[in-house]
Amino acid sequence: MGLGSDMYRQQILDHYKNPRNYGELEDPTFSHTGENPTCGDTIRIDIVLADDEETIERVAFSGDGCAISQASASLLTEQLRGMTLTELHELDRDDVIDMLGVEISPMRVKCAVLAEKVAQDGAKIHTGEFEIDTTQTE
Amino acid sequence: MKASTTDPLDTERIRADFPVLQREIDGTQLVYLDNAATSQTPEPVIDTIAEYYRTYNANVHRGLHQLSQEASVAYEEAHDRVAEFIGASGGREEIVFTKNTTEAMNLVAYAWGLAELGPGDEIVLTQMEHHSSLVTWQQIGKKTGAEVNYIRIDEDGYLDMDHARELITDDTAMVSVAHVSNTLGTVNPVADLADVAHDHGAYIFVDGAQSVPHQPVDVEAIDADFFAFSGHKMCGPTGVGVLYGKRELLESMQPYLYGGSMVRKVTYEETTFEELPWKFEGGTPVISQGIALAAACDYLDEIGLERIQRHEHALAQYAYDRLTEFDDITVYGPPGDDRGGLVSFNLDSVHAHDLSSILNDHAVAIRAGDHCTQPLHDTLGTAASARASFYLYNTREEIDSLIEGIDDARTLFA
Numbered sequence: 191m192g193l194g195s196d197m198y199r200q201q202i203l204d205h206y207k208n209p210r211n212y213g214e215l216e217d218p219t220f221s222h223t224g225e226n227p228t229c230g231d232t233i234r235i236d237i238v239l240a241d242d243e244e245t246i247e248r249v250a251f252s253g254d255g256c257a258i259s260q261a262s263a264s265l266l267t268e269q270l271r272g273m274t275l276t277e278l279h280e281l282d283r284d285d286v287i288d289m290l291g292v293e294i295s296p297m298r299v300k301c302a303v304l305a306e307k308v309a310q311d312g313a314k315i316h317t318g319e320f321e322i323d324t325t326q327t328e
Numbered sequence: 329m330k331a332s333t334t335d336p337l338d339t340e341r342i343r344a345d346f347p348v349l350q351r352e353i354d355g356t357q358l359v360y361l362d363n364a365a366t367s368q369t370p371e372p373v374i375d376t377i378a379e380y381y382r383t384y385n386a387n388v389h390r391g392l393h394q395l396s397q398e399a400s401v402a403y404e405e406a407h408d409r410v411a412e413f414i415g416a417s418g419g420r421e422e423i424v425f426t427k428n429t430t431e432a433m434n435l436v437a438y439a440w441g442l443a444e445l446g447p448g449d450e451i452v453l454t455q456m457e458h459h460s461s462l463v464t465w466q467q468i469g470k471k472t473g474a475e476v477n478y479i480r481i482d483e484d485g486y487l488d489m490d491h492a493r494e495l496i497t498d499d500t501a502m503v504s505v506a507h508v509s510n511t512l513g514t515v516n517p518v519a520d521l522a523d524v525a526h527d528h529g530a531y532i533f534v535d536g537a538q539s540v541p542h543q544p545v546d547v548e549a550i551d552a553d554f555f556a557f558s559g560h561k562m563c564g565p566t567g568v569g570v571l572y573g574k575r576e577l578l579e580s581m582q583p584y585l586y587g588g589s590m591v592r593k594v595t596y597e598e599t600t601f602e603e604l605p606w607k608f609e610g611g612t613p614v615i616s617q618g619i620a621l622a623a624a625c626d627y628l629d630e631i632g633l634e635r636i637q638r639h640e641h642a643l644a645q646y647a648y649d650r651l652t653e654f655d656d657i658t659v660y661g662p663p664g665d666d667r668g669g670l671v672s673f674n675l676d677s678v679h680a681h682d683l684s685s686i687l688n689d690h691a692v693a694i695r696a697g698d699h700c701t702q703p704l705h706d707t708l709g710t711a712a713s714a715r716a717s718f719y720l721y722n723t724r725e726e727i728d729s730l731i732e733g734i735d736d737a738r739t740l741f742a
Binding site for chain 1: 678679680681682685686697698702705710711712740741
């Protein structure tokens with residue numbers, strides 16, 4: 191078997207079928223949306239920060255798309271709780287792929303990293319580092 | 329002896345002409361069902377390319393040495409061969425070699441559209457246009473102030489011809505339509521649309537990228553003013569496309585690409601341009617690809633386009649019937665007995681990209697995504713779809729492999 195079904199190990203299918211932290215938060219500190227225009231994957235991430243304005247207290251995601259994009263969003267939200275924004279910005283695409291625990295075929299990497307990019311861009315917009323409407327990964 | 333037009337194809341013999349079809353993916357025989365994206369290349373076409381580079385590679389039009397003469401004659405005659413293939417009686421003067429269908433579309437949009445269009449003019453497209461046509465005319469509309477309108481499709485994926493007759497008016501300058509939809513498989517009534525366009529003094533550009541490879545096409549019977557297609561979807565190489573234009577139209581248009589090859593007399597102040605079609609082929613043209621495209625025309629004609637069409641039609645019907653057996657599969661476009669050789673669909677529980685990845689484990693190659701028709705997918709209410717597209721070498725057994733792969737995906741995601 192090639193990359194395809196290796197990509198769909200139990201963990202990914204489980205998170206796709208039973209996404210964790212799915213939904214929208216009331217009064218999030220910040221909320222941001224991203225998409226892969228060519229795939230149609232969309233992810234929105236809502237984050238509530240603790241009083242220190244740095245620690246992620248609550249997180250939720252919503253969206254639509256392929257199993258890889260949705261499962262990585264679900265897995266990421268589990269990691270994010272308790273993390274600081276500095277730690278969030280330190281995450282790179284290898285961290286996300288490690289988190290998924292499977293090899294991701296080159297054409298699908300953009301699906302895997304969408305949620306991470308949305309969270310990071312959302313945080314940067316919140317702290318005034320830059321301004322964009324929607325995150326896109328290619 | 330050439331086979332009769334009704335003889336079924338001997339797919340086993342045809343498959344032997346295509347070396348890549350012998351490939352295995354991780355030990356499983358390749359099932360190639362992505363022909364609407366690009367077709368595979370038969371030995372005679374590969375040999376033509378190799379022979380060119382091995383024996384007479386030279387630049388065309390200008391050299392007086394033996395190799396250049398041979399290359400020039402072969403390249404120029406390739407235009408005549410392509411003209412014959414699509415029924416263009418004007419021969420080479422009506423055939424411009426471009427990079428692909430998109431470039432052919434841009435050539436007309438820039439050389440004709442920028443010069444002729446302005447506020448108050450209208451361009452009519454269909455909701456099922458490929459981005460090659462849709463994006464090009466949309467952007468030319470923005471540059472010129474011309475308005476772009478889209479002929480609606482009905483729920484079965486047919487063009488709403490009443491709406492077409494409503495949209496095409498005396499203000500319409502250009503009607504640009506896909507001959508066969510690369511997503512829905514709909515075969516559009518392009519000759520009827522040409523009549524409507526001409527009744528209102530408009531031109532019609534037919535995008536034949538999904539028709540010329542698969543069925544006999546006669547541009548004069550359609551009465552197309554412009555017609556375009558790509559070599560790599562019809563057993564030819566990548567890098568060559570074709571623009572057909574009625575001679576008087578091409579003559580009236582200014583060049584699109586300036587430079588070498590397309591000129592006659594150049595001074596520091598002025599330039600006079602070459603005759604058709606060379607005035608539209610600036611720079612060293614697509615020599616080996618053009619010659620190989622003519623070889624692809626020979627290959628397809630030898631087998632017979634009617635037979636290929638019949639074969640694909642049967643495959644599309646079979647695929648449609650097998651896919652519609654399942655309640656959790658949505659098939660887009662017209663019924664199985666009335667479509668080109670492709671089927672786009674979605675499996676309810678599995679995103680098209682996930683499905684394609686799983687099918688890859690069965691060595692089944694399909695396309696997943698928006699197929700360069702994002703607005704059409706918006707109209708269909710989905711971001712992406714899976715598409716199986718067939719050609720002369722495909723078999724019913726390969727469609728069975730597709731269905732088995734889909735079963736596997738369904739089980740995995742259950």
